[in-house]
Amino acid sequence: MIEIELFQKIFLAVGLLIAVTILLCIYRAVVGPGVFNVVVAVNVIGTKTIALLVLIGYYFERPMFFDIALLYAMLNFIGTLIFAKYLERGEVCSR
Amino acid sequence: MLEVIVILVLALGVFFLFVGAIGLLRFPDFYTRLHATGKCDTLGVGLVILGLLIYHLFYYSDTLLVCVKLLFLILFILISNPTATYALMKAAYKTGVVPWKLGDERR
Numbered sequence: 256m257i258e259i260e261l262f263q264k265i266f267l268a269v270g271l272l273i274a275v276t277i278l279l280c281i282y283r284a285v286v287g288p289g290v291f292n293v294v295v296a297v298n299v300i301g302t303k304t305i306a307l308l309v310l311i312g313y314y315f316e317r318p319m320f321f322d323i324a325l326l327y328a329m330l331n332f333i334g335t336l337i338f339a340k341y342l343e344r345g346e347v348c349s350r
Numbered sequence: 351m352l353e354v355i356v357i358l359v360l361a362l363g364v365f366f367l368f369v370g371a372i373g374l375l376r377f378p379d380f381y382t383r384l385h386a387t388g389k390c391d392t393l394g395v396g397l398v399i400l401g402l403l404i405y406h407l408f409y410y411s412d413t414l415l416v417c418v419k420l421l422f423l424i425l426f427i428l429i430s431n432p433t434a435t436y437a438l439m440k441a442a443y444k445t446g447v448v449p450w451k452l453g454d455e456r457r
Contacts, residue, residue, distance in 0.1 A: 272364045279371040306398045332430040343441035
């Protein structure tokens with residue numbers, strides 16, 4: 256079908272544009288003054304990676320990438336929360 | 351007609367992602383950067399996945415379980431991303447990061 260090929264091209268273009276935004280965020284993750292800017296940039300990159308994983312699942316027509324995207328969303332969220340707790344209190348698990 | 355809707359939603363999502371990235375690069379302070387990314391990123395990723403959900407709903411309508419998965423992904427992002435932003439902002443405020451005022455240097 257012609258429409259499927261059209262959508263393949265659209266998905267490739269959207270994935271490349273999201274990759275460009277990830278490159279823009281990597282600048283802040285490397286240069287950013289202070290540890291908080293680095294954590295924010297890594298969180299943003301993780302959130303964009305979720306959309307990129309779903310797009311990869313449609314581009315290569317492999318539905319298992321959606322499960323990977325769900326798992327990655329949870330890991331990103333928990334990682335950011337633990338980092339915020341560590342930066343706030345100086346320890347992760349207090350007794 | 352369907353292609354137009356899907357392309358419009360995807361383009362809107364990519365636009366919001368670009369706005370969030372430019373805000374992360376160009377704002378002068380930690381809190382303002384958080385302000386830029388916390389909203390634009392949630393909306394952008396949600397719109398991109400919503401466009402793919404509409405595409406899936408019309409072209410592969412025999413596997414509706416994947417649509418439910420993507421819907422749960424959107425809901426989880428809508429809940430989790432503002433929560434992470436709030437936790438980071440609270441941690442920065444308690445450890446003494448001073449907010450930026452007009453006339454200060456870029457930090």
